[in-house]
Amino acid sequence: MGRGEILLSTTAFNGIRALLKSKTGIHLEESSNSLILSRLSSRVRRQKLPDFDAYLEHVCTPGGAQELVQMINALTTNTTRFFREPGHFDLLKTEVLPNLIEKAKRGERIRLWSAACASGEEAYSIAALVLDIFPDALDFDIRILGTDIDTHMLQHAKTGIYPKRSMNGVSEPYIGTLFEADRGDGKLHIRQSLKDMTTFRYLNFVEPWPVRGPFHVIFCRNAAIYMDPETQSRIWQGLENVLDQEGTLFIGHSERIGADLALQLELFGPTSFRRPLSFLGQNMSKKERGDVTT
Ligand SMILES: C[S@@+](CC[C@H](N)C(=O)[O-])C[C@H]1O[C@@H](n2cnc3c(N)ncnc32)[C@H](O)[C@@H]1O
Incomplete structure (x- = not known):
């Protein structure tokens, strides 16, 4: 973990993957730590939470429902273009x-x-x-x-x-x-x-x-x-x-x-x-x- 990086424990990593899968069907590979770090760290900071364990706990509570939507938005891959394929x-x-x-x-x-x-x-x-x-x-x-x-x-x-x-x-x-x-x-x-x-x-x-x-x-x-x-x-x-x-x-x-x-x-x-x-x-x-x- 580098300076300023937010801690992503194995428990939080697996918890976020399982939550994403149950809410959207999206399957994140076991090697997707860096994807979660790059896409969600700013969300953890914005919620003023210390780490991903606290973030996971938050999005699983009724008060975190709005943040759960933002988490899903951040973890979807939206690449597209006009007349693709x-x-x-x-x-x-x-x-x-x-x-x-x-x-x-x-x-x-x-x-x-x-x-x-x-x-x-x-x-x-x-x-x-x-x-x-x-x-x-x-x-x-x-x-x-x-x-x-x-x-x-x-x-x-x-x-x-x-x-x-x-x-x-x-x-x-x-x-x-x-x-x-x-x-x-x-x-x-x-x-x-x-x-x-x-x-x-x-x-x-x-x-x-x-x-x-x-x-x-x-x-x-x-x-x-x-x-x-x-x-x-x-x-x-x-x-x-x-x-x-x-x-x-x-x-x-x-x-x-x-x-x-x-x-x-x-x-x-x-x-x-x-x-x-x-x-x-x-x-x-x-x-x-x-x-x-x-
Ligand atoms: C890569 S884009 C594809 C866009 C467009 N169909 C194309 O081929 O250019 C994939 C889209 O699937 C959406 N997506 C992912 N999971 C979904 C779900 N469970 N239900 C509906 N849309 C979902 C994402 O939000 C994302 O915008």
Whole structure:
């Protein structure tokens, strides 16, 4: 322990890992001492507590509930960017949205969900694609939902203001779709039309989900990777439950949905899934026979 460093005992370290896992599903490796020290030391100081043992005790009391939220915010990893893993957006634009737009024009309700949206770049990228190919989208029932556990990230997403460097890597035509004309304040401001189409809400994967579905598109990328296999499996199953019969699920390029969903979902493109035709056919014939009540 260096000068000025706050003591992180093995008991406090393991206690914080266990608490984080039970509250969020996030699994921190046994080697993550330095992550806890770097992300939480300032929180311990701010609470004027002597060490991590006292901090752990505090966040476990009813009076520490607010600090527990801050602890979770500090320990989540929120890396994201506009049009991250661009192949998914190409697929969305060419293979998924045209059909959904036709449905919307026929009066259907269309819902797209960026689950674990961090600071909102993924949700706004989806909204930009929708508006790019269907400028009248706001006159129809097409909406995008962004959810996350991190309350700071959700506040950021709602403001829709990003540093200039966020446009690095965004292809030229989308810069104008995403952002307002330069306000001269050195920041990027998301266009009001995209904000009008997008809602951000708190959702913790390991608590009951305050969403109804069905969702025609779900992006759940680069969040489950931080969870243990059991939690991952519960997330995939939960997503499958709210995915529209003809919906598409996109997961992170380093993630796998595992064997549990192999019968319900099949590969549609790189790390993207749909229900197999045989499954749709089965459901259709059940409906035709009147076996299913909705
Ligand atoms: C690395 S970001 C992914 C952002 C975006 N989906 C992307 O791929 O660019 C992971 C996000 O998962 C969120 N997260 C972690 N645990 C969560 C949980 N239990 N419920 C909901 N969101 C969670 C984090 O707060 C973080 O913003």
